[in-house]
Amino acid sequence: MSQHPHHDNQFDLFKQRRFLPLFLTQFFGAFNDNLFKNAFLVLVTFHGLTMLGMDAQTVVNLSAGIFMLPFFLFSALAGQLAEKYDKALLARWIKVLEIWIMLAAGAGFIWHNASLLMFCLFLMGIHSALFGPLKYSVLPQHLKEQELLGGNGLIEMGTFIAILLGQIAGTMIVQTGQHGEKLIVFACVSVAIFGYFTCRAMPTAPPTAPNIKINWNIFGETMSIIRHVKQNKTVFNSLLGISWFWFFGAIYLTQFPDFAKSVLHGDADVYTMLMAIFSLGVGFGSMLCEKLSGRQIELGLVPFGSIGLSVFGIDLYFSTANLASAQYTLAGFLSVWQHWRVLADILLIGVFGGFFIVPLYALIQTRTEREFTSRAIAANNILNSLFMVVASIMSIILLSMGLGLRELLAVVAILNIVVAIYIYTLIPEFLMRFLVWILTHTLYRVQKQGLEHIPATGAAVLVCNHVSYMDALVIAGSIRRPVRFVMDHQIYQTPVLNFIFRTAGAIPIASSRESEEMKEAAFSQIAAALQQGDLIAIFPEGRITRHGEMNRFMPGIERILKETPVPVVPMALCGLWGSFFSRKDGEAMMKMPRRLFAKIALQIGPAIPAQEADRTSLEDRVRTLRGDQQ
Structure with missing residues (x-):
């Protein structure tokens, strides 16, 4: 790693070519994922778009599983590619793929073909699965160790702000009237092109294992990577911790459209507000990590984050009890004081989620062998996808058994306590660092x-x-x-x-x-x-x-x-x-x-x-x- 001057402020990284192009490329990629996905889900939830006779709630939950399935199928390959090839060059190939996917999705929007849009959602999952190991494993190649926490925090902040803006844009554009479909096509393709040009400015990131022989056996390579990661107990349990966060977050994010409509009695703008609050919370929490930890990789923030996830997740259940059943626009929703407690809970769930996840990513990057970092991140994506697919299946089963949305979210918040106790029993270092930090x-x-x-x-x-x-x-x-x-x-x-x-x-x-x-x-x-x-x-x-x-x-x-x-x-x-x-x-x-x-x-x-x-x-x-x- 080349030597760079010490930066006292994490935002100084935005002045560096070794960080800014990666940040922008990731930002545009996350923005486009959510621009496309949210436009699709709004059409399903609020405008009657159907697929194969399934109701809207089933299509929404199925879409979450469809998007995550490629992470399970292709992450092992993505990890190998990121070790074998220059990561900047690989990023360009991936961004060209994104442009072609968005052109196909454009046809789906114009024809109102939900099946084609669902297939493009699967393809965007492939695109994100290929880019995932690259974006996290390139950070330790370009950043010094004391910059990693800040760099990861900015990446997470940018990702969730991109999610927010993508969802807002997807909702607004698709509801503009008869030209909404054409505008969303133009937006998706344009953003993909912007992402391609920003990735071209990424500095070279030489392969860390150029002689690796690509194993095309998806399941064999997946098991090989996971076996290797399990040898480092701290890293493996950090991967499990991140995957649990995405299990937790996937259930919340997937249920937000129906939660806004059925529990809060709001329109599409209220749903957008929920996503905005949650995304800003994660972004703010991620950004605060460096400040709270003094530029160190502070594992004590992880238990702190898990406590907040459960406390405010459970409070969300109580704060949504006995709400009036009137139908709200965004202005009407904000005029009811009880709703501000709901928004505070969602904001703080996001903030504590940022505290939880950012130190874990930095820990994996510093405690994994340099030549295996991409594959460790690939293992993380495999586990993430598995957990999120399980989250989607669990949501469908529990909701079909009669469990309400409020109860589903409360169950997840309580489960978080059980999982946290399990992880901190396996690795007491997390709890020890939390007590020291507090x-x-x-x-x-x-x-x-x-x-x-x-x-x-x-x-x-x-x-x-x-x-x-x-x-x-x-x-x-x-x-x-x-x-x-x-x-x-x-x-x-x-x-x-x-x-x-x-x-x-x-x-x-x-x-x-x-x-x-x-x-x-x-x-x-x-x-x-x-x-x-x-x-x-x-x-x-x-x-x-x-x-x-x-x-x-x-x-x-x-x-x-x-x-x-x-x-x-x-x-x-x-x-x-x-x-x-x-x-x-x-x-x-x-x-x-x-x-x-x-x-x-x-x-x-x-x-x-x-x-x-x-x-x-x-x-x-x-x-x-x-x-x-x-």
């Missing part, structure tokens, strides 16, 4: 300086002053790499924090007087962790300060470096003295909390070679970094 972002505003001194890979020891019971959490929440802490066994056993420490692989230690056996076991674990390339953090003072000043460093750090010579990174925490978790004015956590959202700082100095590090020099370095701040 604790540190609720209590403090952390200023971080010198993060570039933390090695991106390989073993190192971090040494820091010890001010409070929150020290480890502040450090863990500030550093991108997983950190294993060596800590006093009594702090290790602190309720709630113990779950975090255990999940993060913390190493409890005791003094010789307390337990010689525990002490020696701790040093053995430290040596083993460093040998396998882990990041170890210790507090060489051995205890939390009782007076605000640093205590002398203990000799344990010298023993660690003697047994396993690795670089040492000095760090200093400033501003925690006097907090609820410090020992100022009495024992920690035994006094009234104060200084919520207090400004604190983590200062990090350059790494020191093991042969130059001893406890005295390290203590001096940490004291210098700390300065006069307590």
